[in-house]
Amino acid sequence: MIRDVLRAAGRSAGLAAGVYLAFVGVRGSRLLVRPEVRPFRPDPAGGPATPADIGLEFEAVRFTTDDGVTLSGWLIPAARETRTAVILMHGFSGHRLPELAAFVPWLQQRHHVLQFDFRGHGESEGDMVTLGAHERRDVAAAVRFVESRGLGPTALFGVSMGAAIALLAAPDLPVAAVIADAPFAELHHPVASRMRQAGYPLSSIGARLVVGGAMLRARSRLTDPIRAVARIAPRALLVIAPREDRLISWTQSRRLFEAAGEPKELVVVEGAGHAEAYAVDPVAYRDRVLAFLERHLD
DSSP: OOOHHHHHHHHHHHHHHHHHHHHHHHHHHHHHOOOOOOOOOOOSSTSSSGGGTTTTOOOEEEEEESOOEEEEEEEEESSSSSSOEEEEEETTOOOOOHHHTTHHHTTTTTTTEEEEEOOSSTTSSSSSSOTTTHHHHHHHHHHHHHHHHHSSSSSEEETTTTHHHHHHHHGSOOOOEEEESSSOOTTHHHHHHHHTTTTOSSSHHHHHHHHHHHHHHHHHHHOOOGGGGGGGGSEEEEEEETTTOOOOOOOHHHHHHHOOOSEEEEEEEEEOOOTTTHOHHHHHHHHHHHHHHHHHHH
């Protein structure tokens, strides 16, 4: 009798878990590929809306990927005589304005800077986000655009999702260096972190189902950066790991660094949360990035 009750309870629990995980996979994958993106306006309010707001010349540019998506961005000329260029890339559900305020003023002192919004973000076309599967084409189009202006050598510089996409795109592009700030090594890792923060049980299993569902929705394989990072060499790689990151553990950066070939550098920033490495120590961050670019672009 007791055995029958336990067996029935086990079947009910298994059925409930299966229904729950199916719900998580369907709902989570939809939110992953069609997120609620932030509107294209300064955040926080009062920040710069264009490079002109911080005293920089710029050209509003548009260029098209090989699958027909038109992307919007800015080309900010260097303050000195050079052909070197940095392509600056934003994070998930964001746009280019935060990086404009934080990074462009000191990057353009030495290099031309191209900022653009990934497909499905900011002022660019597109309605689906694939965290690299299709966005690699965005990066390829950005590199072609820079080359069309007679610029190069070029570095890719990404934050969070932008960092992961830079790692995925770089092996197949004529770039000289990559800077990845707070990248994930495996996509299911930040998905699981978000689920735990929101109180969802079985987050590790659920995250893998979300990523699997996202692949079905995108009709593309969502490749993890850990599978691509070794092919970046012999191009230089700088990985920046915020030590207190609760979305993407700093150990994800360490894994990427260990899997990469030379030349490579890893910087662990103590006291920094997700994408906060620059905010914790702007001078040290700027000096490290500029020194890296000088070695590998100049």
